[in-house]
Amino acid sequence: MREHYRSESIARERSVLARVVGSGDTFTENPLDELSGLAETAGTEVVSGVVQRRDTPDPKTYLGKGKVSELKNLVEMHSADLVIFDNDLSPSQTRNLEKEIGTKVIDRTELILDIFASNARTHEARLAVELAQLEYSLPRLKRMWTHLSRQTMGVGMRGPGEKQLEVDRRLAVRRIHELKQDLKKVELRKEREVAGRRDYLTVSLVGYTNAGKSTLMNALTNASVEAVDKLFATLDTRTRRWNLPSWGPVLLSDTVGFIRDLPHHLVASFRATLEEARQADMLLHMADASNPAVLDQISAVYSVLHELGIDEKQTLLLVNKIDVPGAAERFSVVQNRYPHSLAISASARQGFDELAQLVSQALSNDFVTLNVRLDLTDGKTVAWLAKVGEVLSKQYHDDRVEVHVRLPARHAGRMKREGHIIEVLQGKLPDVAPDRDGWQLKLPTVGQVHPTSFSTPLTNEDVA
Ligand SMILES: Nc1nc2c(ncn2[C@@H]2O[C@H](COP(=O)(O)OP(=O)(O)OP(=O)(O)O)[C@@H](O)[C@H]2O)c(=O)[nH]1
Ligand SMILES: [Mg+2]
DSSP states (O other), X not given: OHHHHSOOOOTTOEEEEEEEEOTXXXXXXXXXXXXXXXHHHTTOEEEEEEEEEOSSOXXXXXXXXXXXXXXXXXXXXXXXXXXXEXXXXXXXXXXXXXXXXXXXXXXXHHHHHHHHHHHOOSHHHHHHHHHHHHHHHHHHHXXXXXHHHHHHHHTTOOOHHHHHHHHHHHHHHHHHHHHHHXXXXXXXXXXXXXXXXXXXXXXXXXXXXXXXHHHHHHHXXXXXXXXXXXXXXXXXXXXXXXXXXXXXXXXXXXXXXBOTXXXXXXXXXXXXXXXXXXXOSEEEEEEETTSTTHHHHHHHHHHHXXXXXXXXXXXXXXXXXXXXXXXXXXXXXXXHHOSSEEEOXXXXXXXXXXXXXXXXXXXXXXXXXXXXXXXXXXXXXXXXXXXXXXXXXXXXXXXXXXXEEEEEHHHHHHHHHTTOEEEEEESOOOSSOTTSSXXXXXXXXXXXXXXXXXXXXXXXXXXX
């Protein structure tokens, strides 16, 4: 069943690319660059390409008549087996183009889904990709069926093809339902897992695919996440301990990369995978300064974050690959638009001191100092305070102990919720329920870092 709907493997095929560019679209240098990278990642050999400027795509064939015959000639000339569109095509446009050109035609969404399908390694990533692929296929099956039934009704026959499609459609609907249920379970489990780690501050890496997230993760935490020059190399989330200099251990997680016009179904399916980012205390948004389209890529990432509802978090923009010629000039342009950004090189380990300083600074923005009054018998809470914060002093009285502690504001919120008597000496408690994500924090600026230490070191078992 599952294999049935997976888009056919396009490995080793020869492909011709096509794109319609509207007046509002931005791109740099070659408008087919990114598609070409995607097509190569999917294993095809790119042999040629066409670009047409027009604001309204042709309703039947997306490209205009002249361009379609140009495309057909290119396909014949290069003996290509596949045409890949950078735009999203309707099922009928795909069919019409296939008929006119005489070869298989796929669109950008199908290509991205294909790459995700071949890179999915974990059970969760496979579920997410399968769901996204089925949801993409379903309207296409349905329309194919309607289209066929109209034809077959004309001759008064019900063909076996039609029956098969109807069966397939029903199976697809059932499978979508199952997958959604399975993913919901994964999401709930993840939520519990992530919530279980809330004693530690968490920092999540997000960014365009191939920006260098996994390389940075490996450099900072000695993790061994695959970091290669390949799009969508990482499709799951890894969380590791990062010993933040002059701070202590925090959790760092690396996750799936984003891309312009990320298929909507994929964003929805990868919700569980992005749970860590949703609950993180801050985001490190990595951008690739070796890419001429870096500004567009940054905006694309912000729009996916918005779609996921996690754009309200304190975020530091890391402009990576600063070691590459031309990257420093590009960084200046980025910095003009986004002043809170830092140039780094994950592979050459440049900018790491400033990075640690800015992250510590950002995390300390969020600290409060409290006086907590506890029952003498409440050793458990005293131990917890020592674990999540820095105990500055303890005073024992006949009936109580008063703990003077500096800790993340969200934990202070928890103390309050649990009914403990607290006095806020410095800082402010969060306005929203502290276990919910997404309260707005100030953006960090370079400056004095207030180090704190955690009395209980995090063990590897704490990190799944
Ligand atoms: N020159 C240079 N190359 C880098 C740097 N950081 C990463 N790279 C290279 O960029 C490519 C992509 O790196 P990854 O770390 O896999 O990127 P990613 O953001 O995890 O990518 P996805 O998992 O596909 O989203 C690899 O070939 C890295 O070696 C850097 O600072 N400088
Ligand atoms: Mg990666």
